[in-house]
Amino acid sequence: MTAQRTIPFSPPDINQADRDAVCEVLQSGWITTGPRTKQLERELAAYAHAAGCATFSSATMALECALRALGIGPGDEVITSAYTYTASCSCICHVGATPLLCDTAPGSFEMDYDQLSTLITPKTRAIIPVDLGGRMVGYDALFAALKRAGAEGRWHPAGENEQAARAEEKLGRPIVLADGAHSLGATYHGEPSGSVADMTAFSFHAVKNLTTAEGGALTWRRGLFDDEELYRTFMLLSLHGQTKDALAKTKVGAWEYDIAFPGYKCNMTDIQAALGLSQLARYESLLARRHEIVAAYEAGLADLPLEIMAHEGVDEDGQPYRSSAHLLIARLAGEGEAFRNAFIEALAARGVASNVHYKPLPLLTAYKDLGFSIHDFPNAFAQYENEVTLPLHTCLSDEDVAYVVDAVHEAFAAVSENGS
Numbered sequence: 001m002t003a004q005r006t007i008p009f010s011p012p013d014i015n016q017a018d019r020d021a022v023c024e025v026l027q028s029g030w031i032t033t034g035p036r037t038k039q040l041e042r043e044l045a046a047y048a049h050a051a052g053c054a055t056f057s058s059a060t061m062a063l064e065c066a067l068r069a070l071g072i073g074p075g076d077e078v079i080t081s082a083y084t085y086t087a088s089c090s091c092i093c094h095v096g097a098t099p100l101l102c103d104t105a106p107g108s109f110e111m112d113y114d115q116l117s118t119l120i121t122p123k124t125r126a127i128i129p130v131d132l133g134g135r136m137v138g139y140d141a142l143f144a145a146l147k148r149a150g151a152e153g154r155w156h157p158a159g160e161n162e163q164a165a166r167a168e169e170k171l172g173r174p175i176v177l178a179d180g181a182h183s184l185g186a187t188y189h190g191e192p193s194g195s196v197a198d199m200t201a202f203s204f205h206a207v208k209n210l211t212t213a214e215g216g217a218l219t220w221r222r223g224l225f226d227d228e229e230l231y232r233t234f235m236l237l238s239l240h241g242q243t244k245d246a247l248a249k250t251k252v253g254a255w256e257y258d259i260a261f262p263g264y265k266c267n268m269t270d271i272q273a274a275l276g277l278s279q280l281a282r283y284e285s286l287l288a289r290r291h292e293i294v295a296a297y298e299a300g301l302a303d304l305p306l307e308i309m310a311h312e313g314v315d316e317d318g319q320p321y322r323s324s325a326h327l328l329i330a331r332l333a334g335e336g337e338a339f340r341n342a343f344i345e346a347l348a349a350r351g352v353a354s355n356v357h358y359k360p361l362p363l364l365t366a367y368k369d370l371g372f373s374i375h376d377f378p379n380a381f382a383q384y385e386n387e388v389t390l391p392l393h394t395c396l397s398d399e400d401v402a403y404v405v406d407a408v409h410e411a412f413a414a415v416s417e418n419g420s
């Protein structure tokens with residue numbers, strides 16, 4: 001065995017240019033929402049081929065504000081995957097709508113679109129799919145399942161405000177709001193995340209591919225909404241409902257403002273945006289390095305009964321996809337929770353941090369309390385019970401990756417001997 005290393009799970013990759021960009025803002029005299037935030041919104045919209053982009057304090061708030069901008073609230077139903085992080089569902093609870101959970105398809109991390117179609121009711125106002133690990137879901141199959149509900153008369157446009165009504169009418173199905181927390185830079189059939197779902201929320205949390213420490217953004221598709229009006233709504237929602245942002249209000253003599261409604265407070269700051277812009281400038285090279293590491297893992301672990309989620313290839317319909325290589329999601333084929341948990345400990349003993357993405361929502365107290373039971377989500381449980389996520393980030397050297405590959409082999413052998 002080689003000398004022990006410590007391999008963290010997902011440290012932020014911050015370079016000198018990032019530090020300089022943040023220092024510049026600190027010295028500029030303007031540190032909250034201002035020119036850098038607006039520039040980040042423009043650059044993200046362009047990068048994602050989206051009609052528009054609004055930034056927020058987190059992806060969670062981006063999701064919540066998206067639901068609010070569509071007038072979704074009490075009496076409405078929103079469907080998301082049982083196999084996700086709480087934020088995909090808590091946003092539904094925050095706005096007072098009713099969350100419905102969909103099981104994954106057998107052997108898949110994506111929702112079962114046949115089941116999804118049966119969950120659609122006249123009250124369904126939005127679907128929140130999750131681009132797990134940075135791989136965009138099968139949007140064509142998702143859209144088709146939703147359209148089927150409309151064609152079969154189980155759903156019809158009934159959006160509660162003008163934006164939602166207009167979009168539903170155009171689409172002939174409920175609005176798809178992607179949890180793209182992992183998928184910035186991913187493509188589906190050649191189209192970037194942010195331009196495929198009707199709306200997409202990105203996360204810039206410290207562990208994500210591109211970070212602003214905390215932060216998020218929402219993009220929306222071209223030709224679906226009144227873009228300027230939607231952007232204005234997001235600015236109001238994220239800043240008290242105030243008709244002028246702090247920068248505009250600070251201009252000499254321009255003190256006058258109104259509060260359109262008692263809004264929220266979840267705007268991004270220029271300090272965060274400067275970090276985001278600096279990261280975005282080198283994001284393509286970060287993605288390339290991530291894919292290099294995925295390839296090294298795939299080659300190094302090919303001899304083990306470890307099923308690694310694919311990050312690049314062609315779909316069943318022959319169209320290409322490429323993920324953002326956010327998470328190295330692997331399954332210990334044929335094993336259960338006890339083996340997986342022992343495997344994680346064996347990796348930890350070798351200095352390698354790993355994780356589980358995700359514990360299905362029905363296993364968590366909050367969602368049990370809402371009446372969900374894991375027994376109704378057998379496929380999600382089967383994906384979860386032997387899932388392990390290995391370190392995948394741009395602070396890993398080739399030697400680190402080789403070390404993790406060795407550690408995985410050793411851990412696998414050790415747990416196989418002891419356990420079953």
Ligand SMILES: *Cc1c(COP(=O)(O)O)cnc(C)c1O
Binds near residue numbers: 059087088130182
């Ligand atoms: C990180 C994450 C979020 C939440 O992002 P925040 O920016 O922390 O709010 C939502 N969904 C998924 C799948 C995530 O991994």
